[in-house]
Amino acid sequence: MGGFLFHETVFGPVMSRRLGVSLGINLLPVDYKHCTFNCIYCECGWTQKKPAGAGNLPRRKEVADLLELKLKEMKKEGRVPDAITFAGNGEPTIHPHFAGIVDDTIALRDEYFSDAAITVLSNASMLRKREVFEALLKVENNIQKLDAGTEDLFQLINQPSGGLHLEGIVKDLERFNGKVIIQTLFLKAVYNGKIIDNTTQEEVEAWIGLLKRIKPEYVMIYPIDRQDPEQKIGKIPFTQLEEIAAMVNREGILTKIFG
Numbered sequence: 001m002g003g004f005l006f007h008e009t010v011f012g013p014v015m016s017r018r019l020g021v022s023l024g025i026n027l028l029p030v031d032y033k034h035c036t037f038n039c040i041y042c043e044c045g046w047t048q049k050k051p052a053g054a055g056n057l058p059r060r061k062e063v064a065d066l067l068e069l070k071l072k073e074m075k076k077e078g079r080v081p082d083a084i085t086f087a088g089n090g091e092p093t094i095h096p097h098f099a100g101i102v103d104d105t106i107a108l109r110d111e112y113f114s115d116a117a118i119t120v121l122s123n124a125s126m127l128r129k130r131e132v133f134e135a136l137l138k139v140e141n142n143i144q145k146l147d148a149g150t151e152d153l154f155q156l157i158n159q160p161s162g163g164l165h166l167e168g169i170v171k172d173l174e175r176f177n178g179k180v181i182i183q184t185l186f187l188k189a190v191y192n193g194k195i196i197d198n199t200t201q202e203e204v205e206a207w208i209g210l211l212k213r214i215k216p217e218y219v220m221i222y223p224i225d226r227q228d229p230e231q232k233i234g235k236i237p238f239t240q241l242e243e244i245a246a247m248v249n250r251e252g253i254l255t256k257i258f259g
Contacts, residue, residue, distance in 0.1 A: 004043050006030065006088045009058045010066040013074070017258050018220060019083040019119055019141070023074070025067065025105065026088025027095040029056060035090030036125040038159035039147075040191050041224050041233055044089050060097040064104040071112040083141065084109055085119040093126040099135035106138060117141050121183070125164055127172035136176075143181045143220070144173060148198055149206025156196050157187075166210075173214045182211060183220040186241060190232040199236060204244055211253055218254035221245060 006026045016022040028034045033044040034057075058066075067084075074081065084105060086092040095101065102118070109116050119141035126132045127144075136142045146169075148154040154166040173180060184207070189196045197203070211219060221244060223236040238259045245255040 005033065009063060010070045011088075013079065013081050016083070016085070017225075018222075019085060019117075021079075021081050022083040022085045022119070023070065023081040023116075024088065025063065025084065025086050025092070025101075027058065027063065027086060027092045027098065027101065028089040030089070033089045034094060035123070036094065036161050036164070037091065037123050037145075038161070039123075040157055040159070040189060040196070041185060041187060043225075057095055060100050060104065063101050064108065067105060068108055068112075071108055075112055081113055081116045083117045083119045084113075085121065085141075087121045091123055091125060092120060093122050093129075093132045093136075098126075099131040102135040102138060119143060121145075123158070123160075124169045124173055125160060125162075127169070127175070133172070133175065137179060141181060142176065142179060143183050146170075146173070146182045146184055146207070146210065146214075149203050149208070149210055153196070153198055153203060156191065156194065157198065170210050170213060173216075176214075178215045178217060180214065180216050181218055181220060182214065182216045183222075185222055185224060186236045186244065187224055188234045188236065199240060199244065204247060208248055208251060208253075211248065212251055216253065218256060219248055220256050220258060221248075222258040 007030045009026050011024040011026060013021050013023045092098065105118060109118060117140035120136060120139055121143050124144040147157050148166065151166045186199050188199065221241055224233055241257045245257050248255040
């Protein structure tokens with residue numbers, strides 16, 4: 001599977017289908033993917049060991065300096081971000097100084113664009129670290145991934161490292177006491193000869209059962225943004241996403257569809 005990498009630490013702004021005008025922060029190396037998951041649909045490609053000669057994580061001061069430079073530029077040009085988003089080439093909360101960088105980002109946001117929402121796109125794998133969990137409580141959009149309702153499908157779709165299991169992640173998500181947004185990508189795929197489908201009645205019901213435990217602010221559901229012939233990943237029709245959203249809404253959980 002080929003992949004698209006972000007070759008800057010601060011990138012954009014880009015127009016996001018979910019977040020509006022979003023200025024991105026990539027806390028991972030700019031020349032390879034670094035993640036705790038190996039999701040079959042990831043736009044960055046497969047998670048590999050660090051290649052020889054590849055770069056390192058950006059330093060905390062470097063991130064702050066680059067972000068301030070970009071915010072000054074946008075202010076001068078009259079471009080206003082709706083969000084400042086931690087995303088990039090893998091899992092942002094891997095960075096050892098993630099919590100401090102969040103504090104720096106909040107301070108810079110308050111100085112230059114006070115209405116911009118600090119957003120983190122995460123796979124929930126590092127929530128066991130107290131400083132990561134507490135940092136996520138400070139941001140406006142704490143967006144965490146939950147692509148499966150059962151352990152078997154979680155392992156097939158997300159292929160986590162380090163012995164991570166779905167139940168442990170859900171228990172960590174419960175600790176937010178509702179101050180969390182769940183994002184779920186629905187897909188049908190053939191991978192290593194196996195049919196992978198998180199849209200079946202059984203899987204959707206299991207996934208909703210987890211949502212009822214987590215009690216998120218709301219749920220974002222969406223299909224893959226592009227077809228992937230190599231992995232035989234198909235795009236779920238909007239009408240099917242509407243049916244899934246209706247099931248979630250009946251449980252009193254707000255659901256937003258992003259086609």
